[in-house]
Amino acid sequence: MAEMHRLNRWMVRVRTETRARRALRVLDGHLPLSSASRVLELGSGGGGMVALLEERLHPARLVGTDYDPVQVEAVRRFLMTRWSRIPDRVEVRAADALHLPFESAEFDAVFAMMMLHHVEAHHFDYRERPAALAEIRRVLRPAGVLVYSEFSRRPEVRRTLGALGFSPLYLRSGWRVDLAIYRTPGGPAESLGVPRLGDPRVPPPFPVAR
Numbered sequence: 001m002a003e004m005h006r007l008n009r010w011m012v013r014v015r016t017e018t019r020a021r022r023a024l025r026v027l028d029g030h031l032p033l034s035s036a037s038r039v040l041e042l043g044s045g046g047g048g049m050v051a052l053l054e055e056r057l058h059p060a061r062l063v064g065t066d067y068d069p070v071q072v073e074a075v076r077r078f079l080m081t082r083w084s085r086i087p088d089r090v091e092v093r094a095a096d097a098l099h100l101p102f103e104s105a106e107f108d109a110v111f112a113m114m115m116l117h118h119v120e121a122h123h124f125d126y127r128e129r130p131a132a133l134a135e136i137r138r139v140l141r142p143a144g145v146l147v148y149s150e151f152s153r154r155p156e157v158r159r160t161l162g163a164l165g166f167s168p169l170y171l172r173s174g175w176r177v178d179l180a181i182y183r184t185p186g187g188p189a190e191s192l193g194v195p196r197l198g199d200p201r202v203p204p205p206f207p208v209a210r
């Protein structure tokens, strides 16, 4: 497993909010989340996604995690600077995606933005990722969602998700990066209030700044 080099840490922290904002803009209208959702982020990095999810969604529970304690502190500092205090519903803590310190089915949604390749010793390996994806599956409730972006070994990630019983709700496979929402098996999508893709009548689940 890779601990990040100081230069990489710096790169993760700069523009953390811009990256998260861009992803949410694309996913807007497809995320089956509400203020009742319990949301976990893996590899929070600079904290941009945690900040935006809290400000736009106010989920019932929001846990931002990172394997690297230096990043965990960076997320805390980022949120404290932004909000002056971190609300009780928001938790920032260390967690390794390969051994998540959470109960089974504890979350409605897991975010893993540009972090799945980090569980590998080398970013293009594919030895540890199936175990990390299985851990994500474990902590998600039935009909819960994994939201991820990834550039490395993308077809294998999709295949592993399929083998674990996930099905795609939204997938944008670009030139370099997949941005996707995958759902665990459970009740019908409609019962979650999942917007049908491309249905212009479905309002976005929460406002996303343009």
Ligand SMILES: C[S@@+](CC[C@H](N)C(=O)[O-])C[C@H]1O[C@@H](n2cnc3c(N)ncnc32)[C@H](O)[C@@H]1O
Pocket (backbone or CB within 6 Å): 001, 002, 004, 012, 016, 019, 042, 043, 044, 045, 046, 065, 066, 067, 068, 071, 095, 096, 097, 098, 112, 113, 114, 115, 118, 119
């Ligand atoms: C490229 S950064 C992405 C940060 C953020 N998600 C973003 O999109 O800007 C990857 C993050 O994953 C973290 N990470 C690496 N290995 C991890 C692991 N096994 N479990 C959890 N987080 C990990 C790193 O410390 C780093 O903060």
